[in-house]
Amino acid sequence: MLNSIYSEISAMTIQENVPLAPLTTLQVGGAARYFAELRREDEVREAAQFAKTRSLPLFVLGGGSNLVVADSGWPGLVLRIAIGGIASPPATSPGATGATGNAVLFSVGAGVNWDDFVAQAVAQNCAGVECLSGIPGSVGGTPVQNVGAYGQEVADTIESVRALDLKGDRIVVLPKPACGFRYRASIFNGTERGRYIILRVNYRLQRGGAPTLKYADLQKHFAPKKTPLSLAETRAAVREIRRSKGMLIVPGDDDCRSAGSFFKNPVLSAAQFKELAERAASKALEIPSYPALDAQHKVSAAWLVEHAGFSKGYAAGAAGISNKHALALINGGGARASDIVGLKDEIQRGVQEAWGILLDPEPVFVGF
Numbered sequence: 108m109l110n111s112i113y114s115e116i117s118a119m120t121i122q123e124n125v126p127l128a129p130l131t132t133l134q135v136g137g138a139a140r141y142f143a144e145l146r147r148e149d150e151v152r153e154a155a156q157f158a159k160t161r162s163l164p165l166f167v168l169g170g171g172s173n174l175v176v177a178d179s180g181w182p183g184l185v186l187r188i189a190i191g192g193i194a195s196p197p198a199t200s201p202g203a204t205g206a207t208g209n210a211v212l213f214s215v216g217a218g219v220n221w222d223d224f225v226a227q228a229v230a231q232n233c234a235g236v237e238c239l240s241g242i243p244g245s246v247g248g249t250p251v252q253n254v255g256a257y258g259q260e261v262a263d264t265i266e267s268v269r270a271l272d273l274k275g276d277r278i279v280v281l282p283k284p285a286c287g288f289r290y291r292a293s294i295f296n297g298t299e300r301g302r303y304i305i306l307r308v309n310y311r312l313q314r315g316g317a318p319t320l321k322y323a324d325l326q327k328h329f330a331p332k333k334t335p336l337s338l339a340e341t342r343a344a345v346r347e348i349r350r351s352k353g354m355l356i357v358p359g360d361d362d363c364r365s366a367g368s369f370f371k372n373p374v375l376s377a378a379q380f381k382e383l384a385e386r387a388a389s390k391a392l393e394i395p396s397y398p399a400l401d402a403q404h405k406v407s408a409a410w411l412v413e414h415a416g417f418s419k420g421y422a423a424g425a426a427g428i429s430n431k432h433a434l435a436l437i438n439g440g441g442a443r444a445s446d447i448v449g450l451k452d453e454i455q456r457g458v459q460e461a462w463g464i465l466l467d468p469e470p471v472f473v474g475f
Contacts, residue, residue, distance in 0.1 A: 119143055119150045121157065127176045127185065127473075130168060132243055132356065133366045133437075135444040136176025137474070139166075139185035146189045146218070148278065148306050151271055155304065158184040165273075166473055167304050170220065170244030173252065173366055177474030178444045188247050189218035190306055193227055212266065213310045217247025221254075229338045234316030235264040238325070240342040241349040243356050243367065247305040251295040252469070253288045257345055258321030262288035266311045270303040278306065290405075291371050291469060324348050353431035361439060368434040369451065370408040370466040379464075380404040386462060390414075408466055409433040415461040417454050426450040448475075 125142035128134050141163065143154050158165045164183030168174075194214040211233050215224050225240050238257040248254070249261045250268050265288075268281045281303075287294040295303055318341035320326055328344050329336060349355040353362035375383065380394075383406065387394045392414065395407050412433045413419070421428040425442035426449065429435035436450055451468060459465050 119145065119153055121154075121184075125185070127168070127171075127180060130187070131171035131174060131176060131366075132364065133175060133447065133470075134364055135178070135438055135442055135447055137178050137180025137444075139181045139183075141184040142187070143184065144187040144189050146191070148190065148271070151186065151188065151190075151304055151306065152276070152278075154184065154186055155271060155273055155276075159273075165301075167247075169217070169248035172243035173248065173469065174471040174473055175366060175444055175447055175475075177472070179474055181474045186304065187218075188245070188304065188306070190216035190247075191218050192216040193219060193224055195227075195231065195233075209314045209316065211312050211314045213312060215246045215308050215310065217245060217305045217307060219246045220244075221246055221249060225342065228310075228312055229342045231314070232338060233312035233314050234318060234338055235259070235312040236261070236310065237318050237338045237341045238322065238345055241346040241355045246308050250286060250288075250293055250305060250308055252291050253293050255291070257325060257348075258319045260288075260290075261308075261310075262286075262293075264310045264312055266309045268303075268305055269307040269309070270305045272303055274302050279303075290374060296471070351431065353429040353435055353437075362429040362431050362435065362437055364438040364440075365429060365435040366470040368408075368432075368469055369436045370412070370434055370454075371469050372408045373406050373411070373464050373466065375404050375406060375464075377404070380406070383462060383464065406464075411458050411462050411464060411466070412454055415454070415457040417457060423450045423453060448472075 120143065122142045124138045124140065126138045128136045145151050145154055155165065166181055166185050168185050168187045195211055213228065221242055221244050222240060224246055225236050229237055236259065238259040239254065242254060242256060250265055253260050253262045265283055267283060268286055270279060270281060272279045287297065318336050318338050325344060346355055350357065354367060356363050384394055395410055417428060417433065419428055419433050420430045422439060424446055425439050426446040427437050427439045429437050436447055455466050
């Protein structure tokens with residue numbers, strides 16, 4: 108009845124009681140009361156109005172790679188944004204619209220698979236996102252968390268974000284400064300959480316630019332190589348490193364049934380880092396770290412987890428830690444969301460007891 112009534116005013120289809128676990132990489136969680144997959148901006152506005160007029164809570168689902176859905180599911184409307192398209196000037200036309208010198212502007216639909224966009228950028232010899240290869244999920248999710256890895260983050264290249272402003276019921280273009288990017292954070296998961304639905308993202312990359320080689324594993328990987336590296340070589344190396352750590356989605360690999368890195372690397376003040384270093388010294392250990400901000404230090408969450416007694420392969424019933432990466436909590440098969448959250452809580456308690464630091468989770472928790 109619901110679908111037939113709504114189809115009179117829109118081609119959009121609203122489904123009922125749609126399981127969400129198969130739409131996530133962790134593969135846990137219940138069903139959405141209502142669900143819609145949307146490929147056009149006008150459909151997104153109509154769906155948002157549908158939720159508003161019925162006082163339904165709204166959740167926007169991207170690639171499903173960075174979230175934990177509650178066993179009870181979602182009591183309102185889940186929107187899966189499937190807006191496609193990657194627009195950029197041809198590689199043979201450096202003076203075309205969207206290019207300024209060596210800078211090239213890519214306008215990418217929120218529903219585009221992130222790694223597909225990275226592959227196209229690298230194929231066009233455009234630098235800026237090559238170290239973000241292999242990250243699962245959709246383009247629309249990247250500004251929310253300011254996705255980053257191996258020496259790059261999307262805030263380095265995002266020029267603007269096109270979004271539906273639910274507060275004003277209008278489409279807006281937010282320039283980079285308005286997005287409030289910080290380490291794994293933005294206004295979209297912070298001060299303005301729930302206000303915007305991201306429709307497109309504009310990235311400014313550098314055609315002919317050199318690859319970024321800040322990450323230690325990348326430097327080690329290419330240490331024997333003397334000739335200049337290509338973006339394609341860097342992308343291939345990043346994907347191989349991610350695969351070795353269980354951070355690349357490989358069908359049939361149980362270690363890939365995860366939400367990626369589950370905890371953020373803590374950023375500490377100088378005083379906090381000093382206290383942590385003293386704790387480590389008392390245990391004859393040395394903290395691996397690097398400066399993150401002025402007078403602050405970013406510390407490896409994986410190191411803290413492993414040195415709090417949670418080794419790779421640790422299991423707690425059907426939930427566990429990847430055999431390849433200490434930060435990846437996995438669904439070992441048949442796990443429920445409550446199992447994942449229980450393991451998360453156990454690790455947080457253990458790290459806080461051992462190191463005096465409360466780890467901050469990276470995934471979005473839906474329906475809890």
